[in-house]
Amino acid sequence: MSKRNPEYDFKWCPGCGDFGVVRGIELALAERTMRTGEPIEKTALIAGIGCSGNLVHLQEGPQPYGFHGIHGRALGIAYGIKASRPDMNVITVGGDGDMLSIGAEHIGPQAKRNVDLTAVVMDNGIYGLTKGQASPTTLGGVVTSTTPYGKLEDAVRPLDLYLAHNVSFIACGVSSKPKELAGLIGQAMDHPGFAVVHVMSPCTTYNDTYEALKGNPAKGIEPLAHQVPDSHDASDWNAALALVKQPGVPVGIIYRNPNSVPLHQRFAEARERIKPRSRSVEQMLNALAI
């Protein structure tokens, strides 16, 4: 990973939003270890494949455990870790292609199980690592190397989708504000259940959306990104839906289920209920004795 591994031969392009995301994660983990005294080795960071996923090699300072696997499967791997090691703090990072195209199938199941992990989705509206093809969040009509005549498909609306899956904690951040992002990630890690932090992280090389997000008064461009109003009641699912249906990108905590019961707790409770019925191997074998 960069400092301790200067040889590592991947670099993000200048200005890539992912620099802000890795900073946000570093800050959130530093705050967490400080606050809880839990060693950083109690955190596992599971990365998808993409420019985004390379984040796991590019963290500065103290290193959590990492996993850089295959395209689209970070959530499945994370589920495997958290269910068998509830003592671990599990985070995933992946791009919009990794998490919302080939990996989209894994969001619903983690939401229904309410696996206690934090998924950071790094959305640049493009396939960066493969050099600029349309992704699910690329807007309709946009020209990319695979949509030379404009994208024919409608764009996925990720926040609406998380809500529909009943993800129990949903936040949205921008890579240009690492401190604020760190706060959102910190709360997501503290939330007992499946948490998604969706981050707008522009690709300066293939889909530079900084201006669109921040706006540009000079050119009369309204900023897409706007803070979630203090008045917003994040525990109200319908209010959350209304919020994401508005134009633009709401930055802040969008939804938080106050009654979230995570999978490992559900399993532990079931284990208690069935203690009387559970059997040792001897008992299993003896049940078949003839």
Added chain:
Amino acid sequence: MSKRNPEYDFKWCPGCGDFGVVRGIELALAERTMRTGEPIEKTALIAGIGCSGNLVHLQEGPQPYGFHGIHGRALGIAYGIKASRPDMNVITVGGDGDMLSIGAEHIGPQAKRNVDLTAVVMDNGIYGLTKGQASPTTLGGVVTSTTPYGKLEDAVRPLDLYLAHNVSFIACGVSSKPKELAGLIGQAMDHPGFAVVHVMSPCTTYNDTYEALKGNPAKGIEPLAHQVPDSHDASDWNAALALVKQPGVPVGIIYRNPNSVPLHQRFAEARERIKPRSRSVEQMLNALAI
């Protein structure tokens, strides 16, 4: 297929809801061929794997083209057919496991492309063919062979999900009313875009929900199934959401996008736009001449 193939060695259990679904499809296709004069061979019925999928072998009377493939991929196959053969009428059938678990990843993409096909989801809240394991629509807490201590995951709410994916036509039917079901399927086939007809089709062997759906005044059981009120404006997405959020199962047309433009039309339009730029193989080769 049964009549012309008495040897065929699969049978549904007595009372299986799937008998009603196959009837609904037979009626809808009969009405369509009658009305349009289009031969039934212009229809392709693509089946998933499950008790449900065996429907493709069990139709009576005139036979459409069929495809009985692998578990969860009916929508991907159907997309391949419709995009390359817009002249075909394409239908898929599959169970709640096939379409909402392993195959769930294929719903969003077809919705975003708005592929003009009709997906009939046969929901019995169980994995029937594999003999009674929990499915995504099995309710939380329910005991099945894989949830001996009660299902720990929350149940998927299919109608909410179709809406979140912006499926352009959404209807819900019950297998016990094949005629009404035929009407819904008929309208779905006529709709220019991606249409889902969700059918409650009880499994009498592993998850008999007839009583719950129809209710039983004697036992004071309120029916889960209720007609969509005439007052419902199916062109209003928010009204549709409100409708599916109510308790019970709304039967009828839930949502219909009045401005639906299907993929093959989008592609044809793009083709027109780019005519000037399109090249013959000679032109491609000559561009590289040295």
Added chain:
Amino acid sequence: MGADLVVRFAGEGGQGQVTAAEGMAEAAARVGYHVQTFATYPSQIEGGPVWAQTRISTNTILTQGDQLDVLVALNRQAYENHIADLRDGGIVIYNSKDFDTPPPGNAIGLDAEALARETGNPRAANFIMIGAVAQLASMPLDYFTDFVKVRFTRGRPNDAEIINGNNKAIEVGAEKASASGYAVEPLDQPTPSDTKRILARGNDYLSMGAIAGGLEVFYGYPISPATTILVFMENNLNQEGQFVGQTSSEIESIAAIIGAGYSGRKVMTSTAGPGLSLMHEGIGLAWIAEIPLVIVDVQRGGPATGLPTKTEQSDLLSAINPGHGDMSVPVIAPGSVADCFPAAIHALNWAERYQGPVILLTEMSIAERNEDVPMPDINAIANERRTVSTGEMGNRRYAGRTISPFPVPGTVGASYVANGSEHDEQGDTTHQPQVHVDQTERRFSKLALLEDGTYDSENTSASVAILPWGGSKGAARAAYNRLRADGTDLAWYFTMFINPMPPALLEELRSKDLVIVPELNYLGQFSSVLRGLGINAHSIRQYTGLPFKEGFLVEQVQAMMKAQSGKLVRA
């Protein structure tokens, strides 16, 4: 007196033939017989051809039996499909409802359902059949009435009623049979074994082996014929430190056990061919990231959805070489129900020892049949665990050209990146040619840790050998015994350890003029692998969806040995 009774109950789904076959087997096993049952039915719920067979013997049982002593035909179609398997002088019990004129030969007409109703217990039709068959083989009825007492004493008010009803049914069936005057050779007295025995189904015994082997975490997605393993785990893998979960697909299954294995647990999943194919990319990840895990593949007919309820041995090539890139995945294939328990333990140990994926390759015919096996001594089991890092290596998880201590997440000072791309010692991605060379050789070098596989051999001086694999072991052994008895000079070899094979076995096989490999697939998959290893192996292939019969193998071996004079037969 005879050593052996083979009876088949055939009809439509839901006619109770499976419970009859298994009831007979269990009762006979309790009094000291060896038993084996085999059932086959299409991937469906109701109706359709279903048959179940029970073999009862005073000797160890190697196969389900080539020929039937008694056929119970519950409808006409069943009679037509199965009559060919009845030995000369065998007896048919047919459903008189379905036949206007009795079939030729020794045939007993019986309307089990009607008779059951008469006994006042309409659900006892299967006991009518059992009674009749027991009578034909001159077996004391109390074998079965005692069994009924034990099995149905469940502390419920109506226990007595059910027991009496069933026993009445047994007697009625017996009377009908004796009235017919027909009989097969009386079965020898059983010789109760001095060691404790159990009657187990392959998948259950495999599951118990895994749990006895220290399994902690299991994920699976339902698929025939592997579902019963998932169901067993859901019911039994629920103690402190254990977890079992049903996934949304096999792709999630492999991802989840990779995560669980990475987290330090002993992990397993189970599936059949279609799921194995979906796991191929993930298996490659476990190989390159060096994650210990076990995948059980219960083979069925392929490819694609194939023949979900028939048996085949056609997943071998994709088990050894799953997916793209250079890998060679360890494979263990049990040859019988008895092998399933140790095979599961060994698979978990191999995974932990070499820190990578292991495939436990079983098949439908073993998974779903019941066999009597000795009660295993679970105190004698040696469970291995991966050597773990205590931080002494720092983050150098992939250091060196062979195994290195495994850093369990949470261990302070040992954080690294498990990586599915080529990587350096600490798991960071690199494209340096020499690193790819070193890490590739590191991964393959670990296979040398798995050369502890054992094998059986007999008459090894012969220049021609028979080497079955997996579930073809029993029929091949029966054929071998017969050939040897006829004075054929043939060597016998069998190992569960398919990849890597025991080195000594490889050497022995390379020295043979011909190695005959009976296997249930079209390609001759194992023999082609063996030829790749420099062994002159050729297959006896069968791809009917059914197991081998002893007689068929005897003929085929004789034919190949005749043909074998210098020139080779292509498998």
Added chain:
Amino acid sequence: MGADLVVRFAGEGGQGQVTAAEGMAEAAARVGYHVQTFATYPSQIEGGPVWAQTRISTNTILTQGDQLDVLVALNRQAYENHIADLRDGGIVIYNSKDFDTPPPGNAIGLDAEALARETGNPRAANFIMIGAVAQLASMPLDYFTDFVKVRFTRGRPNDAEIINGNNKAIEVGAEKASASGYAVEPLDQPTPSDTKRILARGNDYLSMGAIAGGLEVFYGYPISPATTILVFMENNLNQEGQFVGQTSSEIESIAAIIGAGYSGRKVMTSTAGPGLSLMHEGIGLAWIAEIPLVIVDVQRGGPATGLPTKTEQSDLLSAINPGHGDMSVPVIAPGSVADCFPAAIHALNWAERYQGPVILLTEMSIAERNEDVPMPDINAIANERRTVSTGEMGNRRYAGRTISPFPVPGTVGASYVANGSEHDEQGDTTHQPQVHVDQTERRFSKLALLEDGTYDSENTSASVAILPWGGSKGAARAAYNRLRADGTDLAWYFTMFINPMPPALLEELRSKDLVIVPELNYLGQFSSVLRGLGINAHSIRQYTGLPFKEGFLVEQVQAMMKAQSGKLVRA
């Protein structure tokens, strides 16, 4: 005078070395030289080691060249990584910014970026390099200035400005080089070919071949190094009756082309190893349901994510045997850019002819390199289409033991069920043993329709042969030429048709004492397949992520031929 110039531009990503190498190649090709370029960079966007190489020759080019005549090192790390490849007396052009003291030997310091800025065209650094290299090889500068004129005349107002800037840069570079006094052997005059030629990149040429071969529908998901095929199709497969779509995953890709193939279209998808593994279940479906389709696998380093931007030949085993169950998928592997065009046409024809899946197995080193090839005569192409049913067979789509007419959906009176489970003639699921036997043999019998594969051979009387496959053809041929020149008695064989292989070739190879197979993988994948076919084949293996070098193969072949005296070397 020399026949050959090999120059490498090495540095960080974004320093223009790829455009420099390709510009040089294009300019040289235009005046009649043979050229080949090769580039490699990590799976990333900015920075990191990137190098591009151009070989210019008056002879046909077989490899990228073992040794460099000129190395352009754009930073110190690049110098260190590549200097070893410079031949004695070769010249280094180094980035003077990065070096305080000049490196030893023939070294020319140059700050291309600064010089470019001086010419007023900061984006012309690559032309500075081109000019310098051209000068060192005594190539007339107008080769390059003329090329610049043609390439940058795009009807834009600033055309002239750019052209002049670039040409100024070429001159400046040349001056610096001549000032240094260094020079390599002057390059021979080109001999302009009388036939029309084109300069094409492997993946583009393959894509054009597919379209010329009648491709109608293409689906794909991005993955290096296959993405450029998808991009080519998105831009060019858009006429009436054609469709191209980007999918959400490779699993959707295979499902979609199965649907499109079923619908009657000529279809293709492209991917790399990870995607191929995800397609395994679907490929089995295409095999058993008999759907014509082509999957292009552009091999890269494996397994899992592996080495996305390095070349390897390690997907062969999983291409021939993808997934569970019995199948043997036809595989065609082009050996050069020139082979890509006919290989694509042949793959589509095979798929249509035998009605099943075909894998077109290419690799990164071919996909991303540019080569000059003769302009193909597209009127000479024979495109095949599946024989289609006009209803004469009714619904008996799977009738008989070999090919039967394909019912295109919409055809009245021919409706059937395409089925991924074992099925009867009309495609209804069945479990009858004899049907599984018949249908399995039907599927394999169709492979006999694909025995029209051709192959090259030379000096076939020799008892030892060299048989490269895929992209190792060029280096193997170069090594073969050198060994023959040295009087070594070695036979040469090459075929694109890996499975099924041309029967006559198989026979020839079986008669050899030793068949040497150079291949870029650890397992020796092709040689193990050949041994399975009864051929004494053994591999020369390399797994560095780089292509073979001619010299390495010469040594290895010599060593193996020495060792080859009776006793065998295990690959």
